[in-house]
Amino acid sequence: MDELNRLLEGNKRYMSGKLAEKDVGSAREASKNKQTPFATILTCSDSRVVPEFIFDANVGELFVIRNAGNIIDDIVLGTIEYGTEHLGTPLLVVLGHEKCGAVTAACSGGECPPNIAAIMSKIKPAKAKGGGVEEVIDNNMKNVVDEIRDGSEIVRHLEKEGRLKIVEIKYFFENGRVEVK
Ligand SMILES: [Zn+2]
Incomplete structure (x- = not known):
C-alpha cells in the first residue's frame, strides 16, 4: 500500500470509530533508537485536527509540524526538509x-497584536484571491505548497527524483472525513 493510501485507510477507520488495535508500548520500544515515519505532515494547531487520530497512526509513524493556519516560515521549511530528506518520508501532506x-x-481583518499579525500576514495572499472562508482555506493550502517548492531546493530535488510526493488534504469536522485536493 502506498503511503497516501495508508493515510486514507486510517482515516476510514477513524470515521467508522473503530481504530486499529495499537500496541503503543511495542511501537515505542521498536522506535526507541530510530524513527522511521512514513509521512511528513504540516497541519494546523487546532485541537480537533490531530493527525495521529485522523489517520489512525501509531507512535513513530508521522512526522508532524503544527502551527495556526498551517503556514510556512524558515523553521517550518527546515523541519519539512528534516522529515523528507533526513528521515526520508516519501510523502509530504499539507493538511488544512x-x-x-x-x-x-x-x-475578518482588523487590528491584532504583532505576533498574531505575523500569522495573518502569511494568510493574506490567499485572502487576496477572494472568495469565502472555505475558498481562502483551500487557496492557503495551495499557496503553502507553492511556498514549500519555492523555498526549498531540497524538496524540489526530491520531487524531481521521484522520491517525494506532495499532497493537499482537507479535513472536515462533521464526520471526520478527509478530501485529497
Ligand atoms: Zn486551523
Missing part, C-alpha cells in the same frame, strides 16, 4: 481543515 480559525480571523 474547514472552518479554520486562523483563516477566518485573517478574512
